[in-house]
Amino acid sequence: MTVREFAEMQNLNILVEADMTRDISGGYCGDLLSWVMSRAQSDDCWFTVMGNINAVAVSVLADCACIVLCENAPLDEDAKKKAEQQDVNILSSDKNAFVLASALGAVL
Amino acid sequence: MSLIELHYEVPGDDFTRAGEASGDVKRQLKQLGFEPATIRNVVIALYEGEINMVIHAGGGEIDVSIDPDRIRMVLRDHGPGIPDVALAMQEGFSTAPDNVRALGFGAGMGLPNIKKYTNDMQIETEIGVGTTMYLRVDV
Ligand SMILES: Nc1ncnc2c1ncn2[C@@H]1O[C@H](COP(=O)(O)OP(=O)(O)O)[C@@H](O)[C@H]1O
Ligand SMILES: [Mg+2]
Numbered sequence: 001m002t003v004r005e006f007a008e009m010q011n012l013n014i015l016v017e018a019d020m021t022r023d024i025s026g027g028y029c030g031d032l033l034s035w036v037m038s039r040a041q042s043d044d045c046w047f048t049v050m051g052n053i054n055a056v057a058v059s060v061l062a063d064c065a066c067i068v069l070c071e072n073a074p075l076d077e078d079a080k081k082k083a084e085q086q087d088v089n090i091l092s093s094d095k096n097a098f099v100l101a102s103a104l105g106a107v108l
Numbered sequence: 109m110s111l112i113e114l115h116y117e118v119p120g121d122d123f124t125r126a127g128e129a130s131g132d133v134k135r136q137l138k139q140l141g142f143e144p145a146t147i148r149n150v151v152i153a154l155y156e157g158e159i160n161m162v163i164h165a166g167g168g169e170i171d172v173s174i175d176p177d178r179i180r181m182v183l184r185d186h187g188p189g190i191p192d193v194a195l196a197m198q199e200g201f202s203t204a205p206d207n208v209r210a211l212g213f214g215a216g217m218g219l220p221n222i223k224k225y226t227n228d229m230q231i232e233t234e235i236g237v238g239t240t241m242y243l244r245v246d247v
Contacts, residue, residue, distance in 0.1 A: 034217035037152055038224070042144065050212045054159075057127030061134060061151045063144075078124055086131070 001107055003066045003089050006045065010093060010103055012068065015075050018087035024065045027104050029097045033058045040064055045104055047097040049073035051090075056082045066090065070097045110173035110180075112136065118158055118185075120167030123211065129170050130155040140174065142247065149225040149245045150179050156218040157183040157241055163208050164188070165239060178227075179245045186238040193231050197223065 004020035006012070014020075028040040029047045033054055040046055042063040048055060051069050056079050059067050066089035069075060075083075075090060083090050093100060114136065116129035130151045137147045154170070161168040165187025173180045190196045197219050204214025223229050227246045233239040 031212055032215040032217070033212040034156060034215050034221055037155065038217070038221045042148075052211055053124050054126065054211055054213070057131065057155065060131055061127070061148075061155055063148075082124075 001104075003045075003091075006066075006104060006107075007091050009107070010095070010100060012091035012093050014090075015069070015092055016080060016083040016088060016090040018083070018089045020089060022065045022089065024104070024108070026108065027101050028064070029101055037062050047101050049097075051075035051079055053079040053082050055079065056086060056088050056090075059083075059088050060086050064088075068093060068100060070095065070100060110175050112140070112172075112174040114170075114172040114174070116170040116172075118161045118167045118170060120162060120165070122167075123162060126158050126162045127155055129158055129172075133172055137174070137179070142179075146179070146245060146247050150181070152225045153222045153229075153243055153245065154181055154183075156222050157181070157243070159213060160218050161185045161187070163204055163213060168238075177247050179247070181241075181243040181245075183241040183243070184238065185240075189235040189237055189239055190231070190233045191235060193233060 024045045025043040028044045030036045037058045040062040043065045046064040047068050069092040134151045165185035168185030171182045199220045200216040202214045202216035208214045226243045228244040230242040
């Protein structure tokens with residue numbers, strides 16, 4: 001499933017559109033950046049409430065397919081700029097990580 | 109001489125720039141055709157080191173030497189030093205302040221992650237003088 005397909009399926013808001021044709025092969029939920037960076041896999045859809053610039057760096061380093069900000073967690077302005085520069089897809093939703101990850105798990 | 113030698117300055121207390129060195133090293137290693145697994149090990153270790161320099165040591169410098177069979181990194185700061193390295197190496201040990209935790213750091217996983225993702229890790233540290241970490245990732 002591509003990032004765009006998942007975004008459409010779950011009605012996600014698109015905050016930063018980089019490469020929406022990127023394939024999602026798994027998912028990861030978490031907000032502790034060290035934890036996420038060492039455990040998330042390449043092409044994971046990362047569900048978090050961390051919308052700061054460091055989350056963008058972690059997503060790049062862990063090579064996630066996209067960041068999904070859950071429960072309308074805000075995206076910082078500098079994080080948005082960084083994501084645009086570094087081609088990181090960022091989406092958001094009012095739903096929580098459990099609901100979104102379950103929905104993704106059901107279609108992967 | 110190594111194939112490629114890179115040098116970075118890590119500014120202190122500037123979270124917005126933490127990750128620049130690791131991001132750049134990632135791009136370079138990719139271009140050189142290193143395996144994703146090798147790149148991942150290098151950048152995880154380097155990013156944790158970079159963040160530690162920002163949070164705990166007021167910045168520092170990083171040197172990276174890239175060879176076909178190994179990547180070596182030296183991270184040097186002039187921060188407060190680490191009083192008890194064995195304690196600092198334990199998962200979950202952290203002296204990070206609350207404002208840093210609010211950003212998603214300070215889980216006390218940095219040094220353990222660095223150990224896990226490198227083939228060799230040496231720490232030289234002196235109270236009031238600074239800390240130097242020598243890291244090596246074999247290809
Ligand atoms: N470069 C450094 N200078 C001084 N102290 C450090 C440095 N790196 C790590 N430390 C100390 O070691 C502890 C553990 O580091 P780490 O495992 O990265 O966890 P965290 O950064 O989440 O606190 C830190 O909380 C800090 O007390
Ligand atoms: Mg750390």
